[in-house]
Each structure stands twice: as structure tokens, then as C-alpha cells.
Amino acid sequence: MSNPPSIFTRIIAREIPADIVFESDSIIAFRDIAPKAPLHILVVPKTEAYRNVTELAAADPGLLAEVVATAQLIASEHSDGQYRLIFNTGDNAGQTVFHVHAHVLGGTLTEGSLGF
Numbered sequence: 001m002s003n004p005p006s007i008f009t010r011i012i013a014r015e016i017p018a019d020i021v022f023e024s025d026s027i028i029a030f031r032d033i034a035p036k037a038p039l040h041i042l043v044v045p046k047t048e049a050y051r052n053v054t055e056l057a058a059a060d061p062g063l064l065a066e067v068v069a070t071a072q073l074i075a076s077e078h079s080d081g082q083y084r085l086i087f088n089t090g091d092n093a094g095q096t097v098f099h100v101h102a103h104v105l106g107g108t109l110t111e112g113s114l115g116f
């Protein structure tokens with residue numbers, strides 16, 4: 001039996017509303033529901049084949065490069081082009097959704113803080 005779709009797959013399918021800021025054939029990006037910075041956007045590969053960035057990097061480095069390029073595009077369009085990119089990997093590291101995603105944090109971030 002297959003797993004139920006992730007919350008992000010349900011956003012991609014428009015079953016759950018989200019403030020979508022970017023979409024391509026392979027990637028979607030939307031505002032985090034609980035922002036931790038003035039700009040806090042999630043960049044999500046549409047496939048849920050990869051649970052975390054380690055799996056994504058091993059299996060499809062080109063798609064990981066698209067995630068990074070999308071982060072830069074979003075930071076440039078919605079902030080000053082500077083950003084912090086976070087991939088929580090594992091529940092002890094704060095990962096709650098096991099469908100790989102990058103947190104793009106921008107705006108003025110606290111010096112010396114990880115932002116979370």
C-alpha cells in the first residue's frame with residue numbers, strides 16, 4: 001500500500017491553499033505558514049520521491065541545483081537578493097515534513113542566529 005500524499009503534494013494538487021510565489025514543471029515555492037523571518041518561503045521539488053536533501057543530491061543533483069537557483073530568484077524578487085538556505089534533515093534537526101524542501105529565509109536576519 002502506498003503512503004498518503006505529503007502535505008506539500010496536496011498543496012501542489014491545490015487540495016490545500018497556499019500563497020504560491022513560483023511554479024515550474026519540477027518545482028513549487030510558497031510562503032511558510034509559520035514564518036520565522038521577514039521572508040520565509042519553502043522551495044519544494046514536485047516529486048516526493050526524496051525525503052531529504054541527501055537523497056535528492058545523490059539521486060538528482062540537477063534538481064537540487066534548480067532548488068538553489070529558485071531560492072536565489074525568490075530572494076531577488078521578494079527581498080534584496082541575499083538569503084539563508086536551510087534543509088532540516090531528520091526529526092532531531094527539526095524536520096517535520098519528509099518531502100524534501102528548502103527554507104529560504106531573507107530580510108534582516110539576526111546576526112549569529114540560525115534563524116530558527
Ligand code: 5GP
Nearest residue numbers: 007018030031032033034088094095096097
Ligand atoms: P520542516 O520542519 O520539515 O523543515 O519544515 C516544514 C515547514 O512546513 C514548517 O516550517 C511549517 O511551518 C511548514 N508547513 C507545514 N504545513 C504547512 C502548510 O499547510 N502550508 C504551508 N504554507 N506551510 C506549511
